[in-house]
Amino acid sequence: MAVSSSLGPTDGYLAIAVQEWGNEYYVITHDEGRSQVAITASEAMTSVLVTLPPGCVLVMDEVEVMAPEYVNVTLDQFEVLLLQADTDLTGTYIQADKPVGVVSGNRFIGGRTHLVEQPLPIKTWGRNYVSAPNSDSHWGPVDTYRIISSLYDTNILVGNRSYNIEVSGAWLDVNIGTLVKIVSDKPVMVMKFSSSSISGTPTCMAVLVPEEQWRSRYTFITPLAFNKHWVTIVAHTDKVQSIILDANPIQAQWSSVPGTNISVGVREVSEGSHYLDGSGNHAVYLSGAGNGLAAYCYPAGMGVDTINTKNLSTYKRKHTSAPDPRVSARALGTFGVVILISAVCILIAIDLPVLCHDVINLAPSKRPRMDRRIR
Template identity: 30%
Template sequence: MARLLLSLVILSACICCSPAARDNKGTEFILTFPENEQRDLHNPKVFIACTHSSGATVTITTPSNGVTTTVHVTYGEVKQVEVDRVAVELRGSVKSNKAVHITSDVEIVVYGVFAERASSDAYLALPTDVLGTEYFTPCAAPKPPKPSEIGVAAVQDGTTVTIVPSQAVMFDGQNYAAGQAFSVGLNRFETLQVQAMQDLTGSKITATQPVAVLSGNQFAVCKPLGEQQVGSGDYVVEMIPPVDTWGKEFVTVPLTKHTGGDLFRVVAARDNTLVDITNENTKSLNSGEFWEIDVPSDGYRHVTSSEPVLLVQYSKTGKVDNTVTDPFMMVIPPVAQFETEYTFATVDLISTNQLRTDHYVNLVMRSAEKTGLRLDGQRLPGDTTWHDVPGTDFAAVQLNISAGTHTVRHLSPIVNIGLFSYGFTNLESYGYPGGLRLAQIAALCSTTAPVPADRVDNDCDGRVDEELLNGIDDDGDGLIDEDLAGSNCADNRDQYRTCLQQRCRNLAP
């Protein structure tokens, strides 16, 4: 009995004191905007969505000019806040002070949106509590004289950032050869940008303290390597997850509207990384190397690797298939970082012909679990077309959605879903993951006590929160209740008592 009481006390303490989950929702964000085309000089925006029914009070500050704006964001709303372009846009290959600081009294979802005429993209912002100290960057083949680019923003004073560019670059007037490391000192809210007329994919960024890293191109066409980069282009950008959150299994889904296929790049962080892709030969990559594949518009691929990798999807120029589309770059989260529920927002773009923006979402999940899926609280229509992913038990679907804020969730807290949000209009596009977990599944791991929904790999199996507190081996690994998802046990007092009683019975000798 003493053992049962002790277990009950420990479990109660764990549930009550669960740390903030490692995911894209947060209460503090530090971000910036890599350089875009200087056409109509539109200001960038931050889009803010709130997942709390009580709403959020959010403060947006641009340290370079001292301007502060405070807004209240209600549940289900997308609040758009313009930020002064001169104060936040990185220009040239130099050090600067162009950060945006966002704080909130409750967790929020933030997007950086830079919509310029015929040159737009958006990215999902990552909160400061999940940033890291090691990154490798994805970019695209440049369309000269428009460079590929890397942006960095510091979170803490006294941060030393070391950059190993994959191509020759000039920074602050100094030339550096490909592979030649150079370091830059940054204080909190200071930023830097590195640009090159060659593809900076695979450049390595390390820092003595966590930093935010963004990369992409000022203007890219996104045709396959070896093809001339001509046609309609676009600004492409993403905020990059740190290496310690990368994964080893991915599923790719084609983009709606395109008929000429999509580009994908696999970027490796470690030497001798073996990558296997459906219908492709296995390839070995060393640190900083990447593999680009061109997947047909009816193709679904399963990607696995021996070491953690980053996977990025590129929408091609609309000229490849004469569609009303344009390039964007989108990080594809690994299966292990899929979420069980999402709150995400669409982005309205600037159309040269005053056309509306068409918004889409791609969803991925295990085929047997589709019945519990809910979009904005509703089942999907009965005629929804799902596509099986060859060689796996996953299925994927492409959906047309309305503008605004949406939710996707599963009735079970241990069923994970991949979600990718994007949109097109004439000569414009955007794309980003709808959300993701950012558990440190690629870092050195030590087993820890299970805390519900802590986004920690408690049992070091490369997955997080895959068990219910039910005395059953939900993930089939021979262990019981070793890595707990959130459930009514933690959230509902009536269910909490029942769950604890069941837990005590499971602990009985």
């Protein structure tokens, strides 16, 4: 895990091991403050293409770049590309020819707090999620869940409410204050934003763990300098009794997720390292609160299996065609059409005299037909 601090306000994230990094990401940030994305190469000579949201005003080396469509760079091993913008960078698409790590978040939210999280590689996204509300009064009663899809025409069910994401890289925000299951017919990534109950300012962001990436065993450590720490467990109801925390049956306050066989348990834990185990797979989240706006929330661990490579947009682009709204793409398409039409017209013009000659020769004769019958 990694904890980021900025003059009091804090946040953290579960750091993904370098060997589990991916080649393809979509980014989620908040729409307040300065958005930022950091991309780190795992190998030398890594080519990275970043496609940015329309209308983005990018800040690179403190210089504003107005509405760029993309950034294309080559990075050395462990070299970092930092992109910042005063607009929301959600939907930024990252492609690399070698594995890269990505961290995203925001600075100067409300002038005081910041957010940070490590987005999941697209290859690890799932279809089944469960909301994980924070339990303490430090946070407000409602969290904002941002859901992003890498594919076209994605249908999503949040509790009993239906949504549709029409294009890849698009997203939707859903405010949730209860336990609900989030189900999608195509892989998605879900990010939770939790806000202070006093100021309403977002104080932490956490990526949700898809059910496909739940695990049975977790070892985790809580960060220092916080007043309280909580662990939230999302598990199948029939496996709850088997879960142990630090070699003892877990004593948690459990609630059922309506319409499912899943329960969510919350309990306070002490500062330090802990071990959690069970007979079935489950998700585990950590959260904590300190003085003022100091807070953190992130997963305690997760699997990073490649669930289905055929759902990656790189695979889809190789086997299907899809519209590209970029101005450069439209210009190239128009130029290609003009070239094709011009080539056809030139060929017709070259062959036109020969064609006219052949047509004339094939035309029926106008001379009167001779009657060869013998009277």
